[in-house]
Amino acid sequence: MTLNARDNHPALTLVRLPHGEGLDLPAYETAGAAGMDLRAAVPADQPMTIRPGARALVPTGFTFEIPAGYEGQVRPRSGLAFKHGITCLNTPGTIDSDYRGEVKVLLINLGEADFVVERGMRIAQMVIAPVTRVTIREANGTSTTARGAGGFGSTGSK
Ligand SMILES: O=c1ccn([C@H]2C[C@H](O)[C@@H](COP(=O)(O)OP(=O)(O)OP(=O)(O)O)O2)c(=O)[nH]1
Ligand SMILES: [Mg+2]
Numbered sequence: 001m002t003l004n005a006r007d008n009h010p011a012l013t014l015v016r017l018p019h020g021e022g023l024d025l026p027a028y029e030t031a032g033a034a035g036m037d038l039r040a041a042v043p044a045d046q047p048m049t050i051r052p053g054a055r056a057l058v059p060t061g062f063t064f065e066i067p068a069g070y071e072g073q074v075r076p077r078s079g080l081a082f083k084h085g086i087t088c089l090n091t092p093g094t095i096d097s098d099y100r101g102e103v104k105v106l107l108i109n110l111g112e113a114d115f116v117v118e119r120g121m122r123i124a125q126m127v128i129a130p131v132t133r134v135t136i137r138e139a140n141g142t143s144t145t146a147r148g149a150g151g152f153g154s155t156g157s158k
Helices: 078-084
Strands: 013-016 036-039 048-050 055-065 070-075 086-088 093-095 102-109 115-117 122-130
Touching: 036 055, 048 055, 048 102, 070 102, 078 086, 093 102, 102 115, 102 122
Parallel strands: none
Antiparallel strands: 013 055, 036 122, 048 115, 055 102, 070 093, 070 122, 086 102
């Protein structure tokens, strides 16, 4: 993976698609933001309306080359969720490091009013996170533990 000489962060390569022309690059909005905001690449003259209860696949206008050993996690923005009931249906969306298609955001409107997605609107955020891959093997049993099969509230609530 290449490192950005200025800040020593891994470099993320983005390729702009024709319908992403003129859009700001996805960007971290504050110095410590975990996620870079993703913008809607819907046509300027054709905003996308998401009716209450409906879902929509919103283009971002970019392909991302996620560095090997990392994934992109597409997450909702809390402001849109709080104010409008807009969230990502498949949250966190998984962007694989070998994916070469356009990154899209699957929004769902859990609010009571139509939500209009306009070009350039920051609709979601992407966190780049390291991925641990394992060697998968089958066995006849697992080791024993004090918890055993207890789960789903087995330790109580207080
Ligand atoms: O919110 C998302 C989720 C996924 N993807 C793209 C990138 C990802 O690498 C690919 C596959 O996603 P996933 O594995 O979640 O979907 P799938 O239903 O398992 O499709 P596939 O069979 O292509 O893996 O789709 C997006 O653009 N946005
Ligand atoms: Mg998959």
